[in-house]
Amino acid sequence: MSLAFPSRSRRPRRTWAMVLTLLLALTMAAPGAMGEERITIWGTPPKEKPHFTKAAEGFPPLPLPVVPMRRSEKKRPPAPPKLIANLSDFSFRGWQGSPGSVDTLLANAKRDLDIWYGWEQLSIAQVQRKHEAGVDHRTPILYLCAYYPLELTEAQRQALVSYVLSGGTLLINCCGQDAAYASARAELGKMFPNYLLRRLPIEHPLYHSYFDMQTVRYPAPAAAAVFDEAPAAEGEPRIQAIELGTRAAVILSYEDLACGWNQWNNPTVKRVSPADSTKLGVNIVTYVTAEQRLAKFLAETREVAGPTVRPRQQLSIVQLMHQGNWNPNPSGLPLLLKEVAGNTSIAVKFDATTLPLRDATLFDHPLLYMTGTYDPALGRDEAAILHRHLQSGGTLIADAAAGRRDFDEGFRKLCAAMYPDHPLTPLPPDHPLFKAFAPITSAKVNHEPDAVQPRIEAVVVEGRAVVLYSPLGLGDGWAHQFSVYARCYETKDALILGQNMVVFAMQ
Numbered sequence: 001m002s003l004a005f006p007s008r009s010r011r012p013r014r015t016w017a018m019v020l021t022l023l024l025a026l027t028m029a030a031p032g033a034m035g036e037e038r039i040t041i042w043g044t045p046p047k048e049k050p051h052f053t054k055a056a057e058g059f060p061p062l063p064l065p066v067v068p069m070r071r072s073e074k075k076r077p078p079a080p081p082k083l084i085a086n087l088s089d090f091s092f093r094g095w096q097g098s099p100g101s102v103d104t105l106l107a108n109a110k111r112d113l114d115i116w117y118g119w120e121q122l123s124i125a126q127v128q129r130k131h132e133a134g135v136d137h138r139t140p141i142l143y144l145c146a147y148y149p150l151e152l153t154e155a156q157r158q159a160l161v162s163y164v165l166s167g168g169t170l171l172i173n174c175c176g177q178d179a180a181y182a183s184a185r186a187e188l189g190k191m192f193p194n195y196l197l198r199r200l201p202i203e204h205p206l207y208h209s210y211f212d213m214q215t216v217r218y219p220a221p222a223a224a225a226v227f228d229e230a231p232a233a234e235g236e237p238r239i240q241a242i243e244l245g246t247r248a249a250v251i252l253s254y255e256d257l258a259c260g261w262n263q264w265n266n267p268t269v270k271r272v273s274p275a276d277s278t279k280l281g282v283n284i285v286t287y288v289t290a291e292q293r294l295a296k297f298l299a300e301t302r303e304v305a306g307p308t309v310r311p312r313q314q315l316s317i318v319q320l321m322h323q324g325n326w327n328p329n330p331s332g333l334p335l336l337l338k339e340v341a342g343n344t345s346i347a348v349k350f351d352a353t354t355l356p357l358r359d360a361t362l363f364d365h366p367l368l369y370m371t372g373t374y375d376p377a378l379g380r381d382e383a384a385i386l387h388r389h390l391q392s393g394g395t396l397i398a399d400a401a402a403g404r405r406d407f408d409e410g411f412r413k414l415c416a417a418m419y420p421d422h423p424l425t426p427l428p429p430d431h432p433l434f435k436a437f438a439p440i441t442s443a444k445v446n447h448e449p450d451a452v453q454p455r456i457e458a459v460v461v462e463g464r465a466v467v468l469y470s471p472l473g474l475g476d477g478w479a480h481q482f483s484v485y486a487r488c489y490e491t492k493d494a495l496i497l498g499q500n501m502v503v504f505a506m507q
Contacts, residue, residue, distance in 0.1 A: 079118060080116040080117055080118040081117060081118065082117070082118045082119060082120050082139050083106065083117035083118065083119065083139065083140055083141060083285065083288075083289070084102055084105075084106065084117070084119040084120075084139065084140075084141045084142075084143050084171075085119065085120050085121075085122040085137065085139040085141065085142050085143065086102045086119060086120070086121050086122065086143050086145075087122055087123070087124055087127075087142055087143060087144045088121060088122070088123060100262060101145070101257075101258035101259070101261040101262045102119050102143060102261075103119065104261045104262050104263070105261045105278075105281045105282075105285070106118070106119055106285075108261070108278050108281065108282055109281070109282050109285045109286075112210065112282050113210065113282065113285070113286065115289075117285070120139065122137070122139075122142070124152075124156050124159075127142070127156075127159045127160065127163065128155055128156055128159040130159070131158065131159035131162050131163070132155070132159075136162055136163050136166040136168070137163055137168065138168075139168070140167075140168060140169060140288055140289065140292060141168070141169050141170075141171050141284075141288055142160070142163060142168060142169070142170050142171065143171045143173070144170070144171070144172045144173070145173050145175060145258055146172055146173065146174050146175065146177070146180040146181075146183070146184050147175045147177055147180060148177075148179075148180060149179045149180055149182070149183035150180070150183040150184055150187050151183070152187055157187065157190060157191045160191060161191045161192070164192075164244070164249050164250060165244070165299060166299045167292070167295035167296045167298070167299040168249075168295075169248075169249055169250070169251065169288045169295070170249070170250045170251070171251045171252075171284065172184050172250070172251070172252045172253070173253050173256065173257050173258055174252065174253060174254050174255075174256075175256040175258065175269055176221075176254065176255050176256040176269035176270030176271055177269070181254045184252060185197060185252075188242065188250060188252070192242050192250070195242045195243070195244070196242070196323075196325075197240050197241070197242050197250070197252065198240060198241060198242075198243070198374065199238060199239070199240050200237075200239050200240065200241050200248065201405070201406050202214065202236050202237075203404075203405050203406075204248075205287060205483075205485035206239065206241075206248060206251070206283055206284065206287045207237055207239075207283065208283075209283045209286040209287040209290065209485070210279075210282050210283050210286040211279040211282065211283055213237055213276070213279060213280065213283065214236070215234045215235060215236060215237075216234070216235065216236075216237045216272050216273065216276035216279075216280070217232035217233070217234055217272070217273040217275075217276055218232055218233050218234075218235060218255065218270070218271070218272060218273070219231065219232040219265060219271060219273055220232065220233070221267060221268060221269065221270060232273055237272075237276075237280065238253075238254065238255065239251060239252070239253055239280070240252045240253070240254075243325055243328070243373065244298060245294070245298045245328045245329060245330070245483075246294075246328045246329075246373055246401055246402045246404075246476070246482070246483045246486060247291050247294055247295055247298065247483065248287070248291075249295070251284060253272075253280075254270070255270050255271050255272050256269045256270065256271035256272070256277075257271075257272055257277045257280060257281060258277075259271055259274070259277070260272050260273060260274040260275075260276070260277020260278060260281075261274075261277055261278060261281055262274075263278075287485075290484045290485070291483060291484065291485075293481070293484075294481060294482065294483050294484070297479075297481040298330075315340075315346055315367065315502075315506070316353055316365050316367075317333065317337065317353070317365070317367045317368070317369050317397075317502075318353045318354070318355050318362065318365040318367070318368050318369065319333055319353065319354045319355075319368075319369045319370070319371075320354075320355065320356070320357060320368055320369065320370045320386075321354055321355065321356045321357075322356075322357075322370070322372065322376040322377065322378060322382075323374070323375075323376065323377045324372035324373065324374035324375050324376040324377060324406075324407055324410060325372045325373040325374050325401070326354075326370070326371070326372050326376075327354070327371075328371060328372065328373050328401040328402070328475070329371070329401060329475040329476055329478065329479040329482075330479075331478075331479040331480070331481075332371075332474075332475030332476070332478035332479040333369060333475065333478065335478050335479060335480065336475075336478040336495065336498045336499070336502075339495050339498070339499055340498075340499055340502055340503075343437070343499060344437065344499065344503060346502070346503070346506065353365065356382075357378065357382040357385045357386055358381075358382065358385065362385070362389060363389060363392065363394075365394075366393060366394050366395065367394070367395055367397070367502070367505055367506075368386075368389070368394060368395070368396045368397070369396075369397050369398070370396060370397075370398040370411075371398060371399050371400070371401045371407075371474075371475050372400075372401055372404075372407045373400075373401050373402060373404040373406065373407055374404070374406045374407055374410070375406055375407065375409065375410025375411075375413075376407070376410050376411060376414060377410065378414060383414060383417055383418060386414075386418065387418040387419075390418070390461075390466040390467070391461075391466075394466070395465070395466060395467075395468065395505040396466065396467045396468070397468050397469075397501050397502070397505065398411060398467065398468070398469045398470070399469065399470040399471075399472070399473055399474040399475060400470070400471050400472070400473060401473050401475055401476065401486075401488075402473045402476055402482070402483055402485070402486035402487060402488060403471065403472045403473050403486060403487025403488055408471050411469065412424060415459055415467060415469075418459075419459050419461065419466075419467075422459050422460060422461050423459070424457040424458065424459055424467070424469060425457060425458060425459075425460070426455055426456070426457050427456050427457065427458055429441065429453055431456075432504065433456060433465075433468070433500055433501065433504045434454065434456075434500060435500070436500045436501075436503040436504040436507065437496070437499040437500045437502075437503045438496050438499070438500065440454060440493065440496050440497065440500065441453070442454070443489050443490075443493035443494075443496075443497065444489065444490040444492075444493055445472060445487065445488070445489060445490070446476075446482065446484075446486055446487065446488050446489075446490060447484075454489070454493070454497055455470065455471060455472065456468060456469070456470055456497065456501070457469045457470075457471070465504075465505075468501050468504075468505065470489075470497070472487055472488055472489055473486050473487060473488030473489065473494075474488070474489060474494050474497060474498055475494075476488035476489075476494070477489045477490055477491040477492075477493070477494025477495065478491070478494055478495060478498055
């Protein structure tokens, strides 16, 4: 094939462009190997093969240089919820805490509980800044491994107090160090002056929330490294706590737990054995997570108001103050009085009245209420005042908050001391108390599958019940929210029993 080129005088630029275009077309249209398709620039491009797109994939393309993830690639799993914040970076020591032990503890919890929790590193300065900004930290547990003595500022104390009162749990491990333990107790005394740091009794739910722990092993400290299991003495666990309501809101261990979480027999410190430290740690995780709903409930302030004008003199029930955690359910009694006012003709005074037994105005109030989680531990003079009040026509209504054994045993001793010849005796099912307001023949108990006959005990003197007592919690149900570990009547039946007791006492 020959080409006739035009002369230079006849539109050279356009002609050369046409020739080059033709040559390019011939080159790209040349046949290739057998079976290959011809590629041409002529005509419109072929349409894309049809494909289907899911709704979740209908996002605009990612900007470069990001490479989209292939469908065959495994996606990163979502991060687990954070359960523990490891407190560190204290300015007085620059100490970094014990992050490895926290990680191991949560790995053990994942193995035993089949629940995946995460953790974070947090400085006390961050907690303080959040508090000053009006926001409390939300991680359920603040963990402090106090190997050195604590030296907190007042601003840091206030931040930690606000965190605990808003529903958080402060966990302090003193690593078996005497100075750290003494400083921790002193700091907690400044932060919570109206609450006692107590050793938890063996029946406390923290020791039974997952593993049932009656004893633990305490290896003896040694001067050199111990590669085999060290000789150990057995004894009850010695965890201490400050309780808000029935919740252990501050948990403290003098003996070291962190080394045990890491499965290390640190020979130089007083500690709990690795196996028992792990069990205690898993129990703490279980207990705190189970009590989160109650913690949030107790963190809210509730006001109960009644009518300002009533046709008759208002009834006032005095809640007695004592040394056995006397107010575990702050909302309980006011909410019971609200039911009494709404369902009966009794005029009720809703102002909270709490008095110690030595108060001179105590005898102005015929109806008293006592509850708690620990032994009331009344002194001889206080017990004598209470006895004189009851002998003068007063009545005492009482219950063991959350069904705690420590209060139950202490209250029975108190009644035996006041009335040695009139023991607490269960009322029969047909007693008038069980129908004084509304008839009740059975009641539901928290976590019990079947309803039971309600149990109310009484001290009866000359035909009059001067003490009415429930060994199962009533105030828990009155408050409409209670610990998952509470041995108590559920709300509906607790309110009926409470109203029956008030009406019966007023007859």
